[in-house]
Amino acid sequence: MKRVWALLLLFTLALAQTPTGEPPPDLSPEVFRIASELRCPVCQGESAAESNAGVSQEMRRQIAEMLKEGKSEEAIKQYFVERYGEWILYAPPKRGINWLLWLAPAIGLLVFGFGLWRYLAEARRREAELALSEEEIRALERRLEEE
């Protein structure tokens, strides 16, 4: 047992991922909720709540601290935006070119809806064009009877 621990200690020391000895801080659900809307700066597509990279753990610790200081969610996010830029936010702020993204569902519905409406109007118009008038039907029936 001792030997395994010693091995593991060597192993973790070699990795030197987090300073040993100091346990990570206790974190409330609120911390994880806020962290889930922030990007882990060194990961590939993970949020600061999901990732266990050193930076993410540090971010969660900072969020916990700022919450203790009584800072609002907005202020905490602002703090990270100032440090890393808006790239850190998983929901881009609603302004400028980002409106294109936020309005995408509306744009999609409008464009597809317009296409659908035009298609249906066209199909209906053709049906009306092709439809035979009463006189034509009678004329055709007469010809059928004659033949």
Next chain:
Amino acid sequence: MTPGLLGNVALVLGFVFTALGLVLSAVAWWAKDARYVEAAKRAAVFSFLAALLAFAALEWALLTDDFSIAYTAKNHSTKSPTWVKFATLWAALEGSILLWATFQALYTLFAARRLRDYWMAPAVLGTLFGVQLFFFAVMLFVANPFTPVPNPPTEGPGPNPLLQNHWMMAVHPVLMYLGFVGISVPFAYAVAAMLARRYQSWVAETRWWTLVAFGFLTAAIFAGGWWSYEVLGWGGYWAWDPVENASFIPWLLLVAFLHTALVQERRGMFKTWNFAYVTLAFAATVFGTFLTRSGVIQSVHAFVEGAVGPVFLGFLLAVLFVGFSLLSRVASEVRDVGGLNLVSREGLLLGASLVFATMAFVVVLGTLFPLIVEAATGDKVSVGSPFFDSVFAPLGTVLLLLMGAGPLFPWGRLDAYAARALSVMLSALALSMALSLFLGATFGVALGVGLFAYNLVAVFAQAGRGVAAWRKKARGVLAAVFAYLTRARRQVGAQLVHFGVALAALAIVFSQAYRVDAQKTLEVGERAVVAGVPLTLHRLDARDEGFRYAVIAEVEVPGVGRMYPRLHYYPTMNSPLAAPSVHYGLYNDDYLILQAFDTEQGRWATLRLVRTPMVLWLWIAGGIILFGVFYIVFPGFALRRRESAEVAA
């Protein structure tokens, strides 16, 4: 004979037989001679056997620890358990292309056996052989798994530890490829139909194939969600990661196609739309592969391999070019005619496919948006779950409303039965929403509950209507119910799928709204409350498991018992990988993660507890959806066998 040699021979044979199949299909098409179709069908058999041989060669190398080829040298380790060795074949780029090619050959073979229409057959086979040729060519010229290694190592790094952590990893990619490749068959039928100018019948002929692809893709998405839940160690099942999105886009387009296809089958309209949907769904599978394999987008799933990216991009452009040049010809030739009353089943089907197409558009734009913004302004932005969640909530609401009503409405109009049922459904929606709000639920949760009640009533109303129709023919109510369940398989299966979707939506709403996630450090022997749950840390243990070290915490959770979250140390990874311990419950899942521990004396451990309601129901919902698909798809075999038996008699 070495695995490397056998593999290379098999690849060359596969390439030659595929090319031969393509040539024979082309000759059959131009000469209008069905004998060449029969020959092409044989080429399909041989190309499949060659692919199988290449597959076997790579498994041979993996299972016998043969490091003389590049793939094993880069991705294999003698220390892995046998199932990991077997699954290593699809754990990295070259092998996963081999798996893809093997499945493509399998689908080509099955599609060839089921071809009925000799006018379309050459083009169907030709398209499938063309796609298959691409994959064999990629393996031969760009990403050959059998490239020899001059000085073979005696040990390799093994596959990505994330993939070794759970058996689901052996299953999820296989299902995903079966789904992706499955879309190539409806696509091939669509291309053939457009070439042969048989614009109407193909939608009905490909329904079975579309459902098979849809079933595998759905299974793959659920399996992926489950894998990410059990392995990634944050207690979530879907992160809107670019690669997850890449699998979701073809799924959405396929579903949009399934719904408009019904309108075409019934009314002969939307011929161009259906062709566009199938082409886009197939292109989306290639697009997804391009995203994953090119390193364009960062993701946990990505294998970054430069050379393959441009090749897949080229293939994607080729698919889109073929698709859209045919589409423009069809659009100039086909003039759909007909007035459509939108307050009818077809109206609601069109509404649904409108929303699905919009969802696909949103996912594509959201996934590519960071690239677009960077190209346009140089700024960096991120698009993730907070955006997708808030946008999908309203779209999903519309979809759930349409889903309940659609199957109740008759074709062409709204009748009294549907109107009455709709009023009951809407009352159920309003009542259960009011009750949920009264009980303190948020608006979103109340809406989720209301929509579930609405769809639950819809299922019963629909079943009532179905049984009533059979009562005229069957004796007694029970006989009518039995007849409805066994004879109206398409309706019953569709209802099962719809019910599964409603249940999944409810589970998603609850698990998103009421998830609690907290972290605390406990001394060994200490009892403390984490996220409202009193936990006791009993022991901390370390174990040498050969291919990895494991540190295991023993934690007592009241009402659950002992749970054992672990941290795994793999030699190839520079940080430990958490293996969470999950306890599934009908109300809540308890999810324990060992975040950190005292490396010096083993006296304390940091635990993270995620308590999420209703996650189990999401997996159950997935099972119901798959059962529904199976219920529709399965008689396909039985009926056809009976049909061919009758023909033979």
